[in-house]
Every structure is written in structure tokens, then in C-alpha cells.
Amino acid sequence: MAIPKVCGIETEYGIVLRGGGDSNPIAASSLLINAYVSSLHSKVDWDFEDESPGSDARGYNVGGSPPPEVETHLVNAVLTNGARYYVDHAHPEISTPECLDAREVVVWDRAAEQILLASMNAAVQLLPPGQEVVVYKNNSDRKGNSYGCHENYLMDRTVPFGRIVTGITPFFVTRQIFTGAGKVGSEAPGMGSEVSFQLSQRADFFEEEVGLETTLKRPIVNTRDEPHCDPQKYRRLHVIVGDANMSEVATFLKVGTTALVLAMIEDDVLTRDLRLAAPVQSLRRTSYDVEMSQTLDLANGDSITALEVQWEYLTHAQKYAETHGLEAVGTQVGGDVIRRWEQVLTALEADPMTLADQLDWVAKWKLLSAYRERDDLQWDDPRLAAMDLQYHDLRPQRSLFARMNLERLSGDDEVVSAMTEPPLTTRAYFRGKCLQRWGDQIMAANWDSLVFDVGNDPLRRVPMMEPLKGTAAHVDQLIRECATASELLERLGA
């Protein structure tokens, strides 16, 4: 049976220092994060001991080309909600804590936005009058520079990687019909004037089917093999093909449907061969086809639309729910995912505009189309490009997304709580609670361990190699009963 699809999202945000002339994005990102962290009680640094981004899931380490850069000298903090908040590639980035299902990801991803917003408010206090740091949750600067919103899913190590690639690629190529955040124009070479509006922020930037890169020649399926847990039992599928979503429904569907398809791949129930003849071209073709009417060529010679590919996966998922159950993705959440998936595909087929209160690309398309019509603008008018960017502005008073009143799945109170509290359901609970209780005695933390400094003893590392151990059910009582970190370590036998 498929293993639980522990999952999370890491988002690199666009950043601008306004009113300050030419700014250094690394300095602005550092200022932003430091302003937030210094407003909290204590700061715990990230520990790079077990990082190995050069490991490849196909079974080798990259030697010829350098592994992806890890900027160890930059700001890097672990938060009491179990998240990591850091500077990466000249962007502020938050990785959510490990979550058990798509709904939890929605809540902690929304909490991450609120942390960025609180950071902007803290940073403005440190800046000269007239200056502010502004953060955008998008994936491109419209000039060919892209930054990512990556997803991560726990997979059973015994599943052959080739089966994952075959099963997931047609899904990744076509899921953008509901996960896309929408973009005016295209940044792919030679496409600028051909495309007025496309479904996805990211499709322009993908050049390979499978590979290890994340910043150049981006692949549809990324092979980074860095499980951050027991490598004998698990892999972490690192997904780089998605857009950052403002819409909670889009995030819920993105993570929920992907987790479900991965569970089906683990249980080997995908029977129909949907391999595409040209996945990279199909990814762009799908993104450029706002009418969703064009067909994609399958490797077996048939042709199929993106919507039909999604119906095919949905049909498999509906059968899978009956034959195998949905425990791997959360029984209730999995059922919600399947219902919404069907509703969204039905609406996309009948009249996409009815989804303007649910999906990012539709909301953006509706807004920009109406504005364009009112003022009789061409698609290359800078006002539309500006609105495209401003849709993703995280400041509530400036965000165009906020004006569109999209459906919420999270509650305000649970989002505020998730800014400081970890999920109850994964090892993030142990990490977050230890940081709350004994933050000043934790020297370093990373996904799979905590390092304690309790006075005269040597540093003690507590390994957390099982993503589903260290939940509230496992350790809440233990943590409550321990008066000191030393007592905790003693009882853990660390």
C-alpha cells in the first residue's frame, strides 16, 4: 500500500526595496528576515550537516557539473511552527513544516504569507522614512528571470524512479489548467508577441523532461535525491514545475491531486499509457492554450487534450478510492480533493469564467480582460503587465488578488496560530515544540535532527529520521512532563 504522502511547499518570493534606489536583493532579503526573527524571542540557525542537493534519484552523485549552490553564510532560521525561513538565490524563502495532507499545506502556506507580511511591517521600522521592502508571491519578473515554488512529497524508496517519471509527467504537463497562476505574455525566446496571456507563470522556463537542475535547463521531473529522512526507506519527490498560488483552492488542488497521483503510482494502478510524444513542448502548448482546445500528441500516436488527460487521472483516482481507500492522502481530505477536482474540470469544460472565485489564472484573466476591454488596451500595454505583477503583491491594500474575493479554505484564526504553532501530525511537531520550550538550548536544527547544547555535556544530536514520528500523539505528553531540555534528552536516551 502507498505510504502517507507527507508533503510541504517551499516558496521563493520576489522582493523589491521601494524608495531606496538600486537595491541589493540579498541585503533586502536578509533585512526582511532579520527584522522578523529579531522581533521574536530567539533565533536558531539551520544545520547543513545532512544536506546533499547534488544527489541524483537516478542513482548517482553529480561530479561533472557543480551541485546546486547552497548559500550557507546567509540568514537562515528555524521557526517554532517547524518552518525554515531563509535567503536563497537572492530571494526570501519559506519552507512550510512537513504536513500530512493538502489542507494542512494550505494553512501553513497561508501562514508563511502572513510571516512575510509581518516581516515587511517589521522591516519598515528599520528603514529610513519613505523606504519599504515589498514582497511578491509570483514566479517571474517578466524579463526571463524565474524563481520557484517547489513541492515535496514522501515516496516509498522501493518504487522504481522510472515508474514515477512515466506516471507523473503527463499529469505535471496538464495540471496547470487548474494550478496555473496566469501570466500576460511569454518569456520564452521568440514567443513574446505570439502569446497574449497564458495559464502558467513557469511553463516558459522548462527545457528538459528529467534532470537534477533547478536554476538552468529546468526539468519537468526533478531528480534531486535528498530525502531528509531514512534514505533506505524513503525518497522525497522534489517538484519544481508548479506556480506559486495565491488561491487556496489552487494550492489545495495542486498538492491534493499530486499526492493522490503519487499514491496511485506507488500502488501501480495507473493502467493507461499517457506518455506524451514531446512533454516539454506540450507543457508550453498547454500553458499557451487559454481556450483549452488544442490536442497533445501521445507517444503511441493518439492525440488528447489537456482536459482529457486530467479526466483520465481523475477517473483512475475515483476507482482507486473505491479499491484502495484514500488513507495515504487523508481519507476526508482525499475525498474533498476528488470532489473539487471533478467540479473544477467540469467547470473548465463548460465555462472557465465561473471559476474566477477559485483559480488564480481565471481570476487574473477575468480582471485583466475586463480592464482591457474598458480602456481598449492592447495585451502588451504596460498597465496590464503591472496588474499581472500587482496581483501577487502581498500587501493587502495593494494586492489585486485580495480584491477578487477568492474562496478561502483556511480560517483566519488557524492561520494566525500556524505562524507559531507546528502541525500536530508530523515530526514538525517535535521540532516546533522543542524550539518553543528550549529554543535557547537548541544550537541548530534541520529537517531530520535537532542539536542541543545543555551546558557542560557535549552537544547532543536528536535524529528525526521518521517524518511521522514526533507527532503530538507521540511526544506531547513527554514534552509537557519534562521540566528541562536535559530531562528530555535523558528520557529520549539521546
Add this chain to the structure above:
Amino acid sequence: MAEREQIRKTTPERKEEVVEAPPATEKGDKLKAELDDLLDEIDEVLEENAEDFVRSYVQKGGQ
């Protein structure tokens, strides 16, 4: 299209799409008025100089 029909056969549980009558004029007018109000509201918060804003929004490439 044969491909499409074949897929439809595999999903008999799907509800048929209900084709709704076009919205009454009154409702259509209301929606348009709401959208007009939204666009007016958006005019208030849009970046003042769209061209400068778009030009100066430059990011380093990331992952």
C-alpha cells in the same frame, strides 16, 4: 472525436453538464455593474506609473 468519447465512457458517474439559460438582463447588468465598480476600485490602488514599475521590477533568477 473518438478519443474524447472513449474517455467519457470510462466516467459514467459524471453528471451531464447542465446548460443554463443565459442570465436575465437584470442579472447581467448587475454583474457588469459589480465588475465596473471593481475596476474603479482597482484604479485607486494601481501603481501610479505602470511602465516604470514594470521596468524596475527586476529579480535575480532563482530555482
